[in-house]
Amino acid sequence: MVNIDNIIDLFKKSKVPENIINRGKIGLDRFLNPIKVLLEQKCVPEEPWNDEQIKFFFKILSQMDIDKDTRIAHVGEREARIVSNMQLEISGGFCHGIGRSGFLTAPQPKAPGSSIMYEIANYLAKDAMKKFGLPNIKAAIIVPVATGMSLTLTLSALKPKIKDNIVLEKNKILIPQLDHNSILKSIKFLDLIPKIIEGKIFGDAVRITIEDIEKEYDQNCFGIISFTSFFPPRESDDLKEISKFAKKKDLVHIIINAYGVQSPFWMKLIRSAIDAGRVDAIIQSTDKNFLTPIGGSLIASPIKQNIVKISKTYPGRASASPIINFIISILRLGSRGYYTLINEQKENYKLLKDELNIFANQINERILEVSNPIAIALSLSNFNRNKLRDLGGALYNLGVTGPRVFNPEEEQFGTCTKKVYHTPYIVMNAAIGAKKEEIIKAVKRLKKAYIQIMKK
Amino acid sequence: MVNIDNIIDLFKKSKVPENIINRGKIGLDRFLNPIKVLLEQKCVPEEPWNDEQIKFFFKILSQMDIDKDTRIAHVGEREARIVSNMQLEISGGFCHGIGRSGFLTAPQPKAPGSSIMYEIANYLAKDAMKKFGLPNIKAAIIVPVATGMSLTLTLSALKPKIKDNIVLEKNKILIPQLDHNSILKSIKFLDLIPKIIEGKIFGDAVRITIEDIEKEYDQNCFGIISFTSFFPPRESDDLKEISKFAKKKDLVHIIINAYGVQSPFWMKLIRSAIDAGRVDAIIQSTDKNFLTPIGGSLIASPIKQNIVKISKTYPGRASASPIINFIISILRLGSRGYYTLINEQKENYKLLKDELNIFANQINERILEVSNPIAIALSLSNFNRNKLRDLGGALYNLGVTGPRVFNPEEEQFGTCTKKVYHTPYIVMNAAIGAKKEEIIKAVKRLKKAYIQIMKK
């Protein structure tokens, strides 16, 4: 094997003095060392890598895939041939994708590098979840589909299956009301029946009580879905009690932790739920938690076999891009970088709350009392109800993206209750990756839009 | 709006003489013109674009997405934030992915450019299918999952659904035997029951007769899957008869045309099937047909509404990478480039056949008489049966990927029949994108491996 050492030795036969080459060798070794450490320790590095290190590592890996070897005679129908080098970029060099007809994590004989790359992604996923709040999980996988399809995949893997061609009656799933289309689509994809438990209003907060959930349960229920991250007035579910209940009734329990990794508060809820009862899988978005382009999810579980089942349920191969994007994020941040992001999120949340409070006082409104570490809702009870819709539009035009304006008298979808909520409101987020300046700008523009529309 | 014309006008205020600038303008206009033509005509360009044109067009589009606009205050939890510019590359600049919770082709307010990009991909997909053999389709979509998951998605969209919480009995699907794990996994994903109709041997060929299919049908069958591209001895299905049968029995009919776009022969079969009876969807791999990295499929249909249904069935968002890879391939090739690839495939097929024939004569074997425009099977009846497995291994080590060696006495999976096939054989492909040199090298190495192992 040609090695860096051989190359350095050959450099020493050049006219460049050995002490200069040795200086260069030190730099090169520092550059390469994190690769070794990663492979040895199989965990998220503390210090961030730089882009060049990631590219170099990807190059070594992707160069092992057989589509790169020009001496090979490719006489199959799937040989990862491409038309343009742009496609090498889009796939990070991993043209063979991931998975086999066997299952998602099966090594591909034609793609040694992709196979190793995917294994790395998965142990980084596991370690990230352990480090950032869930030491009690046992396995994790990065799947090349976003949270909606991940839920479908997880349900398909963990739900009871037809046996001896006898159709199942156990096809109902309990869902504490969460007004999000994707969740319902994920369930309908498999032709399962959602049993939605309505939210109730407690002060400002909308919650679904464990008592109501228990009431809704019947013999045909096979599982339950619970939620951490969502926006006010909906609060996160009582994961611990749901977990206990799932254990008691032998229900598959899937936690949707869409953008919850960023919040130690939510992660702690999950941690307790795992310890207290039954949790089968926890699904989180790679883009919302790890700042990747959209398209991947991290599924973790305290039960190793569940992750294997999920991996074996996915039919065929899939794009490597979402996997690569996760690796880039996690190596580029390192655990130090991620902790920094978490801290910034906390500061930004406080800033958003303070700014909104000041504004609330000015306009005689208040911040709703709803527990949420990311999102904040401001009442809009004095605002002209006919113009609430315009407020959202005005914010979009002023360059504020993300806020949601609700008029519960007009549309209840979003409040997570069938009761008419007592006030219109606007929700804003201080999510991971947002910048301080954005928070300040957003509130400033909210004021502007508010005044504009009030004056009309 | 700042325009190229404004810029050229400002250039003319420089010291560079106007006639020189006009020369440059001509070049620039030639560079940009294909973008205009594409948007106007909405079809596959005849002439190939170059990479720089594609990049420039992607840049204009992706720059419209709100994650690029630094003046915007992003206060949502999903704002397509990324950690590294490498991720811009991996996503071709389209960090927001595609789809909404609504459905896959819904425009994203935060991502104008991605939304347009996806629409372009889809009309290029439709036009490509029309140009390359199926003028009678009405709609097409590029989905960000490979063929296995695409079948699942299509089945979920088109199968009968639970109504009034009453569980369905219509959950069986007819499948002419095709020994490929992904297909079965796709069906089990939805907990459907496959009714596999066994293949029978006719001379060298394995076929599934329409009579046998009809026999297998019962009232609980809701659909049928048929196949074009597969390797010998299995021949493609009698699509026309299956199509008529589907119409008669009101069956959802899905054609798996995995790598069939490259073959005018297979495309003609599908075309006739559409005209003769009922075809609901035709699924093809983007990587095997359009030489993209693995991860996408093209689903076409003669029924526009079916494509809408499929689009609305996918839960949530998805990675843009497979979509982008398709656009790159189709623009980079142009229809001219694709026809060239088709012609080369035909020549390579002939070359492979000739070379294998010569070898067959030398070793007293023969090419199996099986109709297939891509793959060829060579009998290995005189080869030591205990060493057949070694032959595959030897080829892998000699750098030949893709060939499949079968010993039907050992393993029947792959022959698509439960009968023991009359001879061992090896299959090789002359697929689209393969090079002449690869075909020659592959047969040469086959000879080498053959002799090596025979001598042992």
Next chain:
Amino acid sequence: MVNIDNIIDLFKKSKVPENIINRGKIGLDRFLNPIKVLLEQKCVPEEPWNDEQIKFFFKILSQMDIDKDTRIAHVGEREARIVSNMQLEISGGFCHGIGRSGFLTAPQPKAPGSSIMYEIANYLAKDAMKKFGLPNIKAAIIVPVATGMSLTLTLSALKPKIKDNIVLEKNKILIPQLDHNSILKSIKFLDLIPKIIEGKIFGDAVRITIEDIEKEYDQNCFGIISFTSFFPPRESDDLKEISKFAKKKDLVHIIINAYGVQSPFWMKLIRSAIDAGRVDAIIQSTDKNFLTPIGGSLIASPIKQNIVKISKTYPGRASASPIINFIISILRLGSRGYYTLINEQKENYKLLKDELNIFANQINERILEVSNPIAIALSLSNFNRNKLRDLGGALYNLGVTGPRVFNPEEEQFGTCTKKVYHTPYIVMNAAIGAKKEEIIKAVKRLKKAYIQIMKK
């Protein structure tokens, strides 16, 4: 001409709603607007551009060069053909380089884009010099050679020339002693005779007095070179007096301002010199002042014709890379970014001085009293003189680059005087672009190296 407006109009014929496309248009317009402003105002933008904007602009320009136009028939011997797309990157797309046999700034008929690009570089150079301290210059040029060769080029352009084949006697040039090989090489390149005026010691500082310069003058001197940026104990020259003297004696006066743009102090000296007497050209490094890779210089002059002469003296064409690198730096920084760098430099200088002072007190040494806004010298009078050389080596090994250790008893080159300087010393720089952490690390490692070697 295909325009962004046309493209947006065609987008509006898509299924994506117009309000979403309009949102994207706003973002796109913000992205493109700086290009228009640059071409209209021809000055350094206040706000920094991002890389994508620069790339987009370069793409428009470079696409105008005829090597990009595939319909052209190239039947010359110099058509900017390349072997690999990597070379497109290396040249920023500008394969034709700059210049003609006519002169450096002449427009190239084959390269409209390169020609405009070079014109832009030059007006940005001029504006940068005006903004950063020299409002009284009249022209500037970025030359594709570093400071050494730039001096040669400038001397060749401005020195008296042979007439009627009569060899010139006026071939001497006055140089206040500056111990730097490149300067002497630049002069010898043209076979001119340097008349070096020795430095004298004033306290800690080494200066060359105007009186000594005047004494050295004779009838064969045609010019004088003066210096701003250099390291202690040499101080910058008395530019104002030299300028007056040059005017009086009709001497070509070239100021080497190698890394002086970063220092308002040095820029002010030059400004006064221009106002007071005669300055023909001021030469500065693009890498040391504008943080580009090495290879370019900025030559400015209060006399427009001098820059034209320099441009016409360069024989033939040259690489575009140094020009492109300058444009990237200046657009990427904007004037705001450059002022920020200047301020950071000032802070880092103070930090370095403070840190070295503390260390000096600890080891009973002192900071030499030499006026210099970038570099600081620390006496090493108590250090074992035999081991001074080891100190430099130890610092190199500890990962500190840039410091210079002098033992005037051993080697006088570097002190800029023939007198033996009264103490050994070490020089460190707080130059533009250095980071605070580097300053702190450097002093920490100096301590470490100091102690290490003292103990040996």
Next chain:
Amino acid sequence: MVNIDNIIDLFKKSKVPENIINRGKIGLDRFLNPIKVLLEQKCVPEEPWNDEQIKFFFKILSQMDIDKDTRIAHVGEREARIVSNMQLEISGGFCHGIGRSGFLTAPQPKAPGSSIMYEIANYLAKDAMKKFGLPNIKAAIIVPVATGMSLTLTLSALKPKIKDNIVLEKNKILIPQLDHNSILKSIKFLDLIPKIIEGKIFGDAVRITIEDIEKEYDQNCFGIISFTSFFPPRESDDLKEISKFAKKKDLVHIIINAYGVQSPFWMKLIRSAIDAGRVDAIIQSTDKNFLTPIGGSLIASPIKQNIVKISKTYPGRASASPIINFIISILRLGSRGYYTLINEQKENYKLLKDELNIFANQINERILEVSNPIAIALSLSNFNRNKLRDLGGALYNLGVTGPRVFNPEEEQFGTCTKKVYHTPYIVMNAAIGAKKEEIIKAVKRLKKAYIQIMKK
């Protein structure tokens, strides 16, 4: 040192089976092996490298430069700091450039990688010249300036120098007339006196006889420049006789072989000249011969010391880009690729001659009888002389670049003689890198332009 072997060993601890990893290792080794071979053999590889191999090698090298090592504290004024990663691309990663104040090929302590890279460029240059026709050279260097400045540099290095401040009388240089501004500028740069020997007409050819050269010689001549590649009617010089004459009179003899490496005919002339008398340096363009972007030259010599002198004459540092571009070309082509280009040039030359001959017969003109392996001149004696200028313009507008139209009655510069040449003519080139289609298009458009203008 972290090595590929260590990394592969760590891969083997993954779940991917060892035989798959070994397959990947083979591919990786094939990818890396050319690096080892290059460093061991120090010659142009026979087989071309691909871009990825070159990038990987550059990455290893450039990573050794100290600007990449983030743990280093940079406290100098020149530390190769950059503003944008785009500049890393422009410099191929080699931000420190090449050279020291000492000389061009001196190793840089801060840039081990750049230093090695430059050494590699130079031995590849030497080997390329040996392989492509000059086995009798002893050394070569790639200089970061184009041919014009390279001639200046070579002259400065090899001409007699001032001694004891006594001005030289030996400042004249003999030049067989070659009508090219750059050459004269190169000489005037150094204030030398060109003694131009007029060309004479022999049939169609313009030549400068050795007798005329001898006549022009006087005691103040120190050198002579001779030429290979130029366009008709000027033929290449009688290098052998000039070489003998240079030896006899002790003249520095520089051969300008601008785009002559592509022609075995011209290379043979030089080879004989070296063997027969005195040749000091041979200068060739990297862009015209090796298809790089403009900006570099290759200077070769049969006298090793001359190359050292040239290297030591260049003042200071310089851009690495032209060096990198040369390395890319030579590795990307390999000797096999270069021979292919040479053969294509020969075929294209024949094609151009045939096509022009056919056209000549149609319009009653003829191809001028001038020996030249690249360029061909067609008489235009019947063309309206007032419209000759328009013909050039028309060709430019029709998209033909490179042809030169001459009307000797109007302008003699270009014919290389003071006699009025007997016919107007047009010159076209079939240079290395041109494509067959371009030749055909060019002649077709020439016909079109010819007819257009004739009809006006």
